[in-house]
Amino acid sequence: MNKELSGTTVDVDAEGYxxxxxxxxxxxxxxxxxxxxxxLNDRHWKVIDFIRKDGAENGTAPNVRRITKIGGVPTKExxxxxxxxPAKKAAKVSGYGKPHxxx
Amino acid sequence: xxxxxxxKVSIIVSKGSLEGVYPALIMANGARAEGIxxxxxxxxxxxxxxxxxxxxxxxxxTVGNPAMHIPTLVGALPGxxxxxxxxxxxxxxxxxxxxxxxxxxxxxxxxCDIYAxxxxxxxxxxxxxxxxxxxxxxxxxxEFYEKSAGASIIFT
Numbered sequence: 001m002n003k004e005l006s007g008t009t010v011d012v013d014a015e016g017y018x019x020x021x022x023x024x025x026x027x028x029x030x031x032x033x034x035x036x037x038x039x040l041n042d043r044h045w046k047v048i049d050f051i052r053k054d055g056a057e058n059g060t061a062p063n064v065r066r067i068t069k070i071g072g073v074p075t076k077e078x079x080x081x082x083x084x085x086p087a088k089k090a091a092k093v094s095g096y097g098k099p100h101x102x103x
Numbered sequence: 104x105x106x107x108x109x110x111k112v113s114i115i116v117s118k119g120s121l122e123g124v125y126p127a128l129i130m131a132n133g134a135r136a137e138g139i140x141x142x143x144x145x146x147x148x149x150x151x152x153x154x155x156x157x158x159x160x161x162x163x164x165t166v167g168n169p170a171m172h173i174p175t176l177v178g179a180l181p182g183x184x185x186x187x188x189x190x191x192x193x194x195x196x197x198x199x200x201x202x203x204x205x206x207x208x209x210x211x212x213x214x215c216d217i218y219a220x221x222x223x224x225x226x227x228x229x230x231x232x233x234x235x236x237x238x239x240x241x242x243x244x245x246e247f248y249e250k251s252a253g254a255s256i257i258f259t
Contacts (some may be wrong), residue, residue, distance in 0.1 A: 064136065065209065066201055075212035084138030103128055103136075103200055 005031040017097045021055060024095025036082075038073045041092035044081050044093075047073050061096035063087060063103050105110045111140040111254035113247070118163040118259065119151035119192055121203075127259045128152075128206045142254065143210070144247050146220035150227065153219060155235045158203050163187040204235065211237035216250070227249035 003012045008056040011019045015037060018024055033040045036050060040048075050071035054062045064087050068075050082089040087099045112134050116127040127143065134141040151157045165171055165178035165187050175181065193204070201209060211217060219234060221243045231241060242250070 024251055063199060065201060077208050085135050085136060103135055
């Protein structure tokens with residue numbers, strides 16, 4: 001499925017997750033965040049930057065524990081930044097698919 | 104007809120073995136990760152998972168569990184439970200599932216309330232200081248039901 005986000009055409013799945021993280025740009029992130037009702041600030045970007053970096057190294061978006069332990073973002077803050085499902089929403093905004101782990 | 108999404112869960116933990124505690128913690132954490140409200144209620148031997156001096160030493164039960172595929176008498180040998188526990192802990196670490204104490208801290212930080220059952224606390228002569236700091240309070244079964252209004256109750 002194709003979708004136009006801030007002038008870029010990206011491939012998304014039925015739930016709006018990018019299917020190719022390579023199509024992600026910062027402008028796309030802003031649009032994806034808006035869909036989730038989130039206005040991105042510096043704290044969000046710290047999370048997104050970590051997910052992009054870690055995701056590029058591992059081929060998949062990190063889970064919450066990794067974001068907190070290695071990314072250095074406390075669990076509480078993560079839940080405040082991405083209310084109603086931090087792992088999913090942070091992965092989505094960062095251009096990755098829905099996380100598959102149970103954690 | 105589409106079923107209503109789950110909004111809230113109340114999970115009761117009544118067992119104190121490692122394999123008795125982990126599923127509840129994974130379910131509570133998973134609920135919060137999906138934006139579902141969650142409450143954990145520890146009762147009977149489940150209290151071991153929140154007793155400060157015990158929670159780091161939970162063990163896998165190797166006796167009376169046919170799915171372990173160890174003959175009961177072998178499971179009863181000294182050291183078997185410790186061995187099985189060590190193996191499970193290693194496996195959990197590999198799967199990125201934290202040890203019980205760290206998991207409890209993480210779950211509390213997700214906004215899940217953690218309670219101890221009053222009847223059991225009285226039975227075992229415990230009080231609030233015996234528990235890890237993440238325990239929100241000691242509540243009666245009546246209060247548990249009040250707090251569970253609108254929730255799906257899961258007994259483990």
